[in-house]
Amino acid sequence: MLLKQLMEVFDILDSAVVSGEQVKSYLQGINPEADVETYPLVGAKGKTDMVRIRIKGRDGKWGGGSSPTIGLLGRLGGIGARPERLGFVSDGDGALIVLAVAAKLLDMQNKGDRLAGDVFISTHICPYAPIRPHHPVPFMDAPVEVAQVNQEEVIPELDAILSVDTTKGNRLINSRGFAISPVVKQGYILRVSEDLLDLMSIVTGEAPKVFPLTMQDITPYGNDLYHLNSILQPATATDVPVVGVAITTTLPVPGCATGASHYSDMEAAARFILEVAKAFGSGNCHFHDPEEFSKIQSLYGSMQHLQTLGRSKD
Numbered sequence: 001m002l003l004k005q006l007m008e009v010f011d012i013l014d015s016a017v018v019s020g021e022q023v024k025s026y027l028q029g030i031n032p033e034a035d036v037e038t039y040p041l042v043g044a045k046g047k048t049d050m051v052r053i054r055i056k057g058r059d060g061k062w063g064g065g066s067s068p069t070i071g072l073l074g075r076l077g078g079i080g081a082r083p084e085r086l087g088f089v090s091d092g093d094g095a096l097i098v099l100a101v102a103a104k105l106l107d108m109q110n111k112g113d114r115l116a117g118d119v120f121i122s123t124h125i126c127p128y129a130p131i132r133p134h135h136p137v138p139f140m141d142a143p144v145e146v147a148q149v150n151q152e153e154v155i156p157e158l159d160a161i162l163s164v165d166t167t168k169g170n171r172l173i174n175s176r177g178f179a180i181s182p183v184v185k186q187g188y189i190l191r192v193s194e195d196l197l198d199l200m201s202i203v204t205g206e207a208p209k210v211f212p213l214t215m216q217d218i219t220p221y222g223n224d225l226y227h228l229n230s231i232l233q234p235a236t237a238t239d240v241p242v243v244g245v246a247i248t249t250t251l252p253v254p255g256c257a258t259g260a261s262h263y264s265d266m267e268a269a270a271r272f273i274l275e276v277a278k279a280f281g282s283g284n285c286h287f288h289d290p291e292e293f294s295k296i297q298s299l300y301g302s303m304q305h306l307q308t309l310g311r312s313k314d
Contacts (some may be wrong), residue, residue, distance in 0.1 A: 002270040005100035005107075006263060013079050013096060013125070014088040020049030020125050023099060027053065031106040041124065041152060043144030048078070048126035050152050053102045055109070057281050060118030061157060067117035068159035070280045072273055074098035074122070075149075075165040075230055077140030078129020081256045085131075091140035091255035093247045094164040095123040097270045104274060117281020122153040137169045137254040139229070146221045146230055150237035160241050160280060160287045162273055165231035167246030168253035168260070172212055172228070176262070178269040179209035181244035183288045184218050184235040187303030188296065195285040196243060196276065203272045211246050215306065223309050229255075236307045241287035245269055 012022055020038030028034050035054040040047050059065030079092030088096075102121045108114070124144075132141040142149075154161070173179055180200060183190040192210050200208040213232065216225040220236040235242035247269060253260050279285035 002100050002104050002267050002274070003263065005103040006096065006266055006270065009096055009099045009103060010088065013092060016080065016082055016127055018079070018125060018127055020051045023051050023125060027102060027106060030103055031110060034106050041144050041148060043142070043148060045130055045141065046126070046128065046143030048124040048143050050124050051099070051122065052152070053121040055102070055105050055115070055119040055121070057115045057117040057119070059116050060281070062118045067281050067283070069118040069120060069157050070277050071120045071122070071153070071155070071158040071161040072098045072101060072277065073153050073161060073163050073234055075163050075233070076123070077142040077255065078126035080127035080129065081131050081140060082128050085256055085258050087258035088261060089140060089255060090168060090253055090257045090260040091166050093166040093261050093266055095125065096261070097164050097247070097266050097273065098123050100270050101273050101277070104270070105277075115278055115281045118157070119277050119281070120155060120158060124149065131256045134169060136171060137252045138256050139169055140255040146233045147237075150234060154234050154237040158238065158240055161234050161238065162243055162245050162276060163231050163234045164245045164269065164273065165229060165247070166255055167211065167229055167231055167244075168249040169255055170228060171252060173246065173248045174250055175209055175248060176250055177204065177209065177248060177265050178272065179211040179246045179248050181211055181213055181232065181246070183241045183243055184213070184232055185241045185288060185293065186239055187218065187306035188293070189213050189215075189218060190241070190288050190293065193243065193287050195279065196287070199275050199279065199285065200272055203275055204268055209248070211244070211248070219306055220309055243287060245273060
């Protein structure tokens with residue numbers, strides 16, 4: 001259970017004056033030796049505080065071992081839309097979830113449980129993010145560009161990424177809770193990971209839920225194409241497999257809405273992410289089949305041009 005961690009992190013984030021330093025102090029209050037860094041990231045529309053946490057595993061690469069490293073990225077525009085909206089917005093769920101998982105992992109280490117592989121957790125903290133029009137409901141914008149955030153979060157050490165994002169502002173996903181995406185790697189939309197489906201069923205006790213992707217969704221922002229949201233943007237900046245973990249609702253809910261974060265949905269998603277991190281580091285969870293990926297590339301060539309902005313309009 002991660003209810004305690006979710007409640008504690010929410011209490012910190014639901015504030016007009018929250019900063020990355022407050023998040024860092026909270027995490028180091030759990031473990032004073034926690035490797036947490038925070039710093040401002042400035043964009044054309046303002047600034048946000050990046051928060052990055054490195055949690056070493058028993059056999060992780062940061063300690064000289066060989067177990068794979070997973071990245072848990074909380075994607076969002078902002079945790080608040082002040083002054084238009086007062087309070088924590090729905091768009092902040094991804095940040096809240098990954099920071100709660102970070103707190104849980106640090107607490108587990110205090111109690112003698114250390115994962116096999118390293119875990120990298122990152123998000124950003126902005127209580128004053130702008131709102132932008134979007135159909136069918138308004139989206140949260142961000143003070144910085146997605147490409148800037150990718151540069152900070154998609155680090156070379158990662159072997160796989162879970163990108164966690166509120167994905168409620170659409171009519172494609174029609175259930176409460178969370179859903180996962182197919183695997184995206186180097187411009188290819190691959191089959192859904194059976195291991196992830198198994199873990200999702202175990203955590204929820206229900207049939208797994210998968211949300212659809214289009215080619216547009218896995219291209220970079222800035223090309224004037226429609227995107228479901230930014231959940232798969234990390235896949236535009238890495239060669240490793242990326243899976244989106246979407247927090248979902250039955251009907252469209254604006255990302256700028258307050259009072260729209262459901263603790264039961266977030267807690268289930270946080271438990272799923274934690275279980276994936278455990279299994280991935282120990283070699284018991286695979287995002288894709290490397291042999292099949294090699295075969296599809298030999299048959300159809302590279303699709304990495306989809307990770308770029310495409311051809312010039314000139």
